[in-house]
Amino acid sequence: DAKTTQPTSMDCAEGRAANLPCNHSTISGNEYVYWYRQIHSQGPQYIIHGLKNNETNEMASLIITEDRKSSTLILPHATLRDTAVYYCIVRVANSGYSTLTFGKGTMLLVSP
Amino acid sequence: DAMVIQNPRYQVTQFGKPVTLSCSQTLNHNVMYWYQQKSSQAPKLLFHYYDKDFNNEADTPDNFQSRRPNTSFCFLDIRSPGLGDAAMYLCATSSLMGKRQGAYEKLFFGSGTQLSVL
Numbered sequence: 001d002a003k004t005t006q007p008t009s010m011d012c013a014e015g016r017a018a019n020l021p022c023n024h025s026t027i028s029g030n031e032y033v034y035w036y037r038q039i040h041s042q043g044p045q046y047i048i049h050g051l052k053n054n055e056t057n058e059m060a061s062l063i064i065t066e067d068r069k070s071s072t073l074i075l076p077h078a079t080l081r082d083t084a085v086y087y088c089i090v091r092v093a094n095s096g097y098s099t100l101t102f103g104k105g106t107m108l109l110v111s112p
Numbered sequence: 113d114a115m116v117i118q119n120p121r122y123q124v125t126q127f128g129k130p131v132t133l134s135c136s137q138t139l140n141h142n143v144m145y146w147y148q149q150k151s152s153q154a155p156k157l158l159f160h161y162y163d164k165d166f167n168n169e170a171d172t173p174d175n176f177q178s179r180r181p182n183t184s185f186c187f188l189d190i191r192s193p194g195l196g197d198a199a200m201y202l203c204a205t206s207s208l209m210g211k212r213q214g215a216y217e218k219l220f221f222g223s224g225t226q227l228s229v230l
Binding site for chain 1: 156
C-alpha cells in the first residue's frame with residue numbers, strides 16, 4: 001500500500017472550513033484514499049473515501065488532485081466536536097476484506 | 113444504537129494475571145479485528161477473523177490470543193500482561209460496501225477498552 005504523509009497538527013476556528021491535506025505520491029491506479037477520524041477516547045470513525053473523483057457526503061468533502069498524488073479532506077463548517085485525529089489511508093480497491101494500516105494522522109484542534 | 117460494543121470500558125489487571133476483553137456486534141459482519149493503541153500512537157492491528165478463519169499479524173506477540181465463538185462475539189485474551197501491554201484495545205468489524213467492481217471496505221469501531229496493568 002502507498003505511504004501517506006500528513007501534517008502533525010492543524011488549527012481551525014469554529015465555523016470556518018478545515019482543509020486537511022494528505023500526500024500519497026506513490027499511489028497506484030487501483031488504490032482508494034480513505035479518511036477516518038478518532039475523537040479522544042473513542043474508536044476511529046469512517047468519514048469518506050474516493051478513487052479519483054471528488055466526493056461529498058454529510059460529513060465532509062474529499063478533493064483528489066488529477067494526478068492522484070495528493071488529496072484534501074474538507075470539513076466545511078468546523079465545530080468544536082470536530083476536534084480529533086484525522087487519518088488518511090491508502091488501500092487497494094477491490095481487494096475484498098483487507099486490513100487498514102493507520103499512520104500518525106493529523107491532530108485537528110477547532111477553537112472557539 | 114451501539115453496533116460494536118466493547119466491555120468493559122476500563123479494565124485494570126495485575127502484572128502477569130490473565131485478562132480477557134470482549135467485543136460484540138449487532139451488524140452481522142463477517143470480519144472482526146482487534147487493534148492495540150498505545151498513548152499518542154496510531155492503532156496497530158493485532159489480528160482479525162474472517163468468519164472463523166484467524167489471521168495473525170506477523171509481529172503480534174504470542175502473549176495475545178483471540179477467540180471467536182460465533183459471528184457476534186470476539187474475545188481478546190492476554191495470557192500474561194506486562195506493563196507494556198497497557199493500552200486502548202479497539203475492536204472493529206467490517207463490511208464490503210458497493211458493487212464488487214468498486215467494492216470498498218468500511219470499518220466500524222467500538223469505543224475501546226482501556227487496559228491498565230499494575
